[in-house]
Amino acid sequence: SIRYLTGHPADALLFLSSGGECFLVPWDENLAAELSSVDKIILYNSYKRSFSLAVQGLAEEWRLKAGSRIELSGKFPYPVAVELITTLPDMEIICSDQGLDSLLLKLRSIKDESEIQAIQKACEISNEIVQGIEELLADKRGSLRELDIAQYIDSEARTRGAEGIGFDTLAAAANRSFAVHAFPAYGSELIGERGFSVIDFGVKYRGYTSDVTITVIHGPLSKLQQKMVESVLEIYELALSLIDSGIPTGEIALKIDEAFARWGFKMPHALGHGIGLAAHEAPYLRTEDQNSSVVLQEGMIFTVEPGLYHPEAGGIRLENDILMTSHGLKVMTNSRIIEI
Structure with a gap:
């Protein structure tokens, strides 16, 4: 669904805020700049190629308060979700295929x-x-x-x-x-x-x-x-x-x-x-x-x-x-x- 939402055809992380912002975190910056349509591109290497650090970095950039809800795609492996809960103990971490995943399937x-x-x-x-x-x-x-x-x-x-x-x-x-x-x-x-x-x-x-x-x-x-x-x-x-x-x-x-x-x-x-x-x-x-x-x-x-x-x-x-x-x-x- 990353290509559906942004046009980017390669590996990347996509972050969507409740305020409507769309941040793409690709490993290929040039390809993303050429083909994607998003508010901001941040190279994955900026977060040491770590998913947890990327989420933590975006939470800080968006100034999320304690108790804020962060929803993951249901396709993420369970250990990744557990690692994120450990990294951001003050946030409400949700991992479900009935949230954004379900909505995107219907839209597509x-x-x-x-x-x-x-x-x-x-x-x-x-x-x-x-x-x-x-x-x-x-x-x-x-x-x-x-x-x-x-x-x-x-x-x-x-x-x-x-x-x-x-x-x-x-x-x-x-x-x-x-x-x-x-x-x-x-x-x-x-x-x-x-x-x-x-x-x-x-x-x-x-x-x-x-x-x-x-x-x-x-x-x-x-x-x-x-x-x-x-x-x-x-x-x-x-x-x-x-x-x-x-x-x-x-x-x-x-x-x-x-x-x-x-x-x-x-x-x-x-x-x-x-x-x-x-x-x-x-x-x-x-x-x-x-x-x-x-x-x-x-x-x-x-x-x-x-x-x-x-x-x-x-x-x-x-x-x-x-x-x-x-x-x-x-x-x-x-x-x-x-x-x-």
Whole structure:
């Protein structure tokens, strides 16, 4: 969330005061000066690269009185919080994920126009890469390895102006596509052998990432594999038809689970998730937790990614990125199932 609040893309500490002041404490002063928008930059080395000394220094600069409340992100390790309590015994130290963390997650779930533009650009680059992958598969059928695909995605993303990939590319040949997320992420196996090969990647532009998945199909398929293809395609279209502003995410996810059950399948992951500065963020389209009551709103951007996985038949997933607008949904990416 430091980049969300300040524009700074690297490691730093961020201090926010109740009076509205915003102080950034980076280790790279030049980068922070170039890219961040804050009230003041103080080099981390000024505090001997110590978190406790940095907090103590800011408390003194802001002239905090005894009993003042200092809230830490819930992501801080417990020993760090204990050390701070020892360093500043006169202050009220709070470490919780229900304070500022929770607020920021909600704010980040609804994108403003500049964020939408950044993700739209990431999606446009992703679409060009998907088209390029399809052409590569046609030109180099039988010789294209997982690592060739992964390197192509990274190179093309950077060539087209992106910062790089949004997360580790997953390129799983037919004999490894049975896992939701293949391990290792990619290797030397050939893409496009008989069955399902799965390619999952994201492009990062100005900090914001896309997230798409294509499945490459090479037949002939077994009856089970054909059934998997038909169900995923049908349920992908069903999901798009269910999406609208004001609809609870859990309600959509439940209907998708029920639809898979009618096919005799169970999807082992959520229908989708938000994207932005992180590859996975709110909103989440799933049924099993408190997020299921979140309703879709204009400005939310999230994935729709129905998928099925079988130890022998392999895995198939179709994932595209969706923007909620005032006129309904907009499909931002053009991932698809590619038959070769």
